[in-house]
Amino acid sequence: MTTSPGGRVTAGVLGGSGYTGREVTRLLDGHAGVDLVFTTSRSEAGNPSSARTLAFSQPDEGAVLEVDVVFLCLPHGEAAAWADRIVGHGPRVIDLTADHRPGSGREDGAVYGLNEWNREAVADAQLVANPGCYPTGVLLSLLPLHEAGILDPDRLIVVNASSGVTGAGRVPRADLLFAEVSGDFRAYAWGNRHRHLLEMRALLPGVDLLFQPHLLPVPRGILETMVLPVRDGVDAGEVRRIWASRYEFEPAVLPLEDRLPALSDVVGTDGLALGVTDVADTREPAVMAGAALDNLGKGAAGQAVQNMNAIFGWPTERGIRCP
Amino acid sequence: MTTSPGGRVTAGVLGGSGYTGREVTRLLDGHAGVDLVFTTSRSEAGNPSSARTLAFSQPDEGAVLEVDVVFLCLPHGEAAAWADRIVGHGPRVIDLTADHRPGSGREDGAVYGLNEWNREAVADAQLVANPGCYPTGVLLSLLPLHEAGILDPDRLIVVNASSGVTGAGRVPRADLLFAEVSGDFRAYAWGNRHRHLLEMRALLPGVDLLFQPHLLPVPRGILETMVLPVRDGVDAGEVRRIWASRYEFEPAVLPLEDRLPALSDVVGTDGLALGVTDVADTREPAVMAGAALDNLGKGAAGQAVQNMNAIFGWPTERGIRCP
């Protein structure tokens, strides 16, 4: 294993030309503890990458096995084969694809890298399954409330989610051309059929969830507006206190005082903004919660860097952009 | 009263320079049965309007009282005073502001112009309160289901709504500048405090509603995604059949077969697209419904023209753009 002088570690990115790979490459390139050794792209090898002085290279198994940590930003499905070749041979692996997430069927042997929740387990993991962008917002919002027992388990939680277009990846598709997306707004994966539900349900067993994603005409950012069925007497203030307590020392999670978050609170950062308000004049008691994050930041690359920081014992905010 | 030769009617627009007023002016200008006599703007008098050959004029009470029908597109609050001066003196009045809508306190004497629902009453009305953009989608979706008794009255209906920026009007505001809206997506009027709720509740008494609007970075269009708590055994097919039956002969309402609608189905038209799907794996039985409309079309000017058509006995689709 190559280790860098002065406590630095070496890192590589497999799949550095997609939106996620470019963002991971950029963050690692600017990270004070990391020497970025390679970022690969089969189709763009030789071209400049998003690192300042590193060109894309062809993936090379020898080089891969020599670094301290490998980030998998490949198309979903290709990461598992690479993880099999790497795990046990030295490098830690942080997989940003869906291949090892809860519900994938391959989650055994991987630690689910929901950083603020699982940081200690991540520190010792050989293979980290970095969470999906949508589940990151939903789970960091709901897990503390679920644990505190303030949600009514008999009623449905409605999550209305909207994502910018980079969430769909960089492979050319006619329905993602500028002229198709500009001026439009559409639901997709309707009927509770988005694969991220598996991940949410695995972490929130017994919770009745309805998750409806939409495609926004913006490049990046996710807003999730959640109708939370609360037990009698629970109000937004109690939700806010639970979040404030749980995330007091978490620099990447920002509970807001008195409003729902917006994309503009978080786009271009690696943070998650949370907000909650009471709801007037409903018979069923409910509060309205909101989570906003950059799908490429906290929803992907930022959380991956937090997981790397956990592995190497660094502060969680090192190399990320807090809101 | 001035009447035009050949069964034509004369019309005027008060407040023709806002987004709604421009759209009403444009539709009336192209309507085969109408002579558009004036469209007013205090600040832009003398400048070209959105009618092909008519400049904006100053509002003039004498001219107003001579036409057959007057459309009020003034700022909310100014329409009531004009309506008081006009009603009973000849012209029919179609008020596109909130001044006479259910819940306004001034709804007595006005007929609520939810066209597909109230067309016969509109035909005889001296004063029509044209519905709000958001309620048009919600009410045309829910009223037939409510009447059919398939909704569970004990549970909450969650309406997540998103609107393009013209819904906020054309008065300069820093938060609606291009650089503030582009790339952003935000909730507003959170906590069930949007004034359109009054209008929805007046038409859906006893229904438990949570309405959460958002601002989209698009010029026009509304998408409303609704989680409907249905009675046991009710599925999306039944919703679809109820809509199909109710709207079979309604050219401005388009129930879709098997998907939720998108803005691109309706922007630039005066139609409403409806869709519904089943929802997998929830314990509480629910279906997901969607309504899409152009806030300036079916949500304002298009429905106003339908109401004028009802008054003068013309087919509802005359002069509007069906999807």
Place this chain on the structure above:
Amino acid sequence: MTTSPGGRVTAGVLGGSGYTGREVTRLLDGHAGVDLVFTTSRSEAGNPSSARTLAFSQPDEGAVLEVDVVFLCLPHGEAAAWADRIVGHGPRVIDLTADHRPGSGREDGAVYGLNEWNREAVADAQLVANPGCYPTGVLLSLLPLHEAGILDPDRLIVVNASSGVTGAGRVPRADLLFAEVSGDFRAYAWGNRHRHLLEMRALLPGVDLLFQPHLLPVPRGILETMVLPVRDGVDAGEVRRIWASRYEFEPAVLPLEDRLPALSDVVGTDGLALGVTDVADTREPAVMAGAALDNLGKGAAGQAVQNMNAIFGWPTERGIRCP
């Protein structure tokens, strides 16, 4: 040849699913003199087209030869083969591709369909080469000035052109994804290498042209800002008078009084807006001219319909949307 009752003609579209094909299909569908018999798409056959009640069909040579007029909206390069099969066998052909335009090498036998310039020749043509979007704006601006002899032949005309994304077609390309185009603005085909230059130069022999196109983050619309080297003593007023005289009776060409045009003057219409201003404080005498058009309207489908109108003896504005 099928002819419709009452002087109507039958029409078909080959390639109805691209941006141009959809616009042609929509205009023909709404044209009072036309029965649209087919609009083809190999990949989307059976799906709804942009005509209200017509689904896409597979191209069928028998059906093609039975209509009165065929519009070719195929990918550049495929139109020539179809034209060879059709011309001489009955239908008139209006080719919206580059295959028969001046400079293509196949322009013999085709009439260049710059409608306001060539209308009489178009009326008798078996095969019409519909102009490119960029040349339509440049040529309708410059040809009258060139004929009037007010341009200085020794100096360079600089045309800075910017186009919305539909100008690049609907084939998926990574560089045209929403996330790549949104927020960006780029030049392309730099160094005077855009193929539309052949077309411009063929109509403006001896004129020294520099044409620089850019890609705009909008769905549709072209703005061309042109620096015109004029002879001593020529000012913007003279340009305006020449245009006003030449286009006085042309409903699709709109010379503006005292300003340069913007996309918002023309997007969604089939018109061309022209403007010109004097330029202060230059030593070389110049005026600044501007042309705006919708690349899918006057730049493609609108002009094609004008050419069809010429063939069948109808007014040039029939079935198009004048600004």
Place this chain on the structure above:
Amino acid sequence: MTTSPGGRVTAGVLGGSGYTGREVTRLLDGHAGVDLVFTTSRSEAGNPSSARTLAFSQPDEGAVLEVDVVFLCLPHGEAAAWADRIVGHGPRVIDLTADHRPGSGREDGAVYGLNEWNREAVADAQLVANPGCYPTGVLLSLLPLHEAGILDPDRLIVVNASSGVTGAGRVPRADLLFAEVSGDFRAYAWGNRHRHLLEMRALLPGVDLLFQPHLLPVPRGILETMVLPVRDGVDAGEVRRIWASRYEFEPAVLPLEDRLPALSDVVGTDGLALGVTDVADTREPAVMAGAALDNLGKGAAGQAVQNMNAIFGWPTERGIRCP
């Protein structure tokens, strides 16, 4: 004068709530050598600013005179009065408004802060006039070529410039609302009447310039495409060599190899990208040059920070984001 321990300096921003002021505040907040003491806003005093932990304050002359450097980001016209009160009383002043730029009539006593050109004079200046966004791109492109004598002085240089909307400031205006700008593209200040021409001409005496700005539907970024009349025998390669030589050690200026720049090369950075290409088939010899910069970055706040770095003897790239 307050000086910070460890060689740090204290800074303040007058007018921190506009687009420029927010960007300056953000950069100073992250600058390793600066203690940001205040950022003012009359209307938003008490609200959070774009600095991480500093709220907006009311402007206070006593506090202003105690810092080492003051940045003026006020509306054009208000800066001069503040400069009069500050200059000579201790703090250095960097004025980001037009009030002291060449051609303003108040340029005496101010050093024009075109950083890569005037850095040594800036180091000693009490009052720096930070250049306009458009002139920064034009002048850094043309000044080295002008000095090298490769431009033909008898012919016109055509600059076609396009800017994102933040260039127009944050004061509410109806024509800058999202619904007006989205989908549009317009020229403005036509006829060579933009005030930035004064600034360009002051630095390029004797050069014949035509400058035509446009408004882009993007939040930020400027692209300037310039047709350069060159002397016989001069090609793009020579331009490239001159730039490469002049800017070899300038981290904020990035000459590109073989293409024109795009907004995406620079938005979000404080750098300027330059490109140049030959032009085929013109009779008048010309090359096409392009300059891209972020109007809020290199076009305003980034260059202001470079000027502060010059004053305090720091490397020019400290605290800015190079592309």
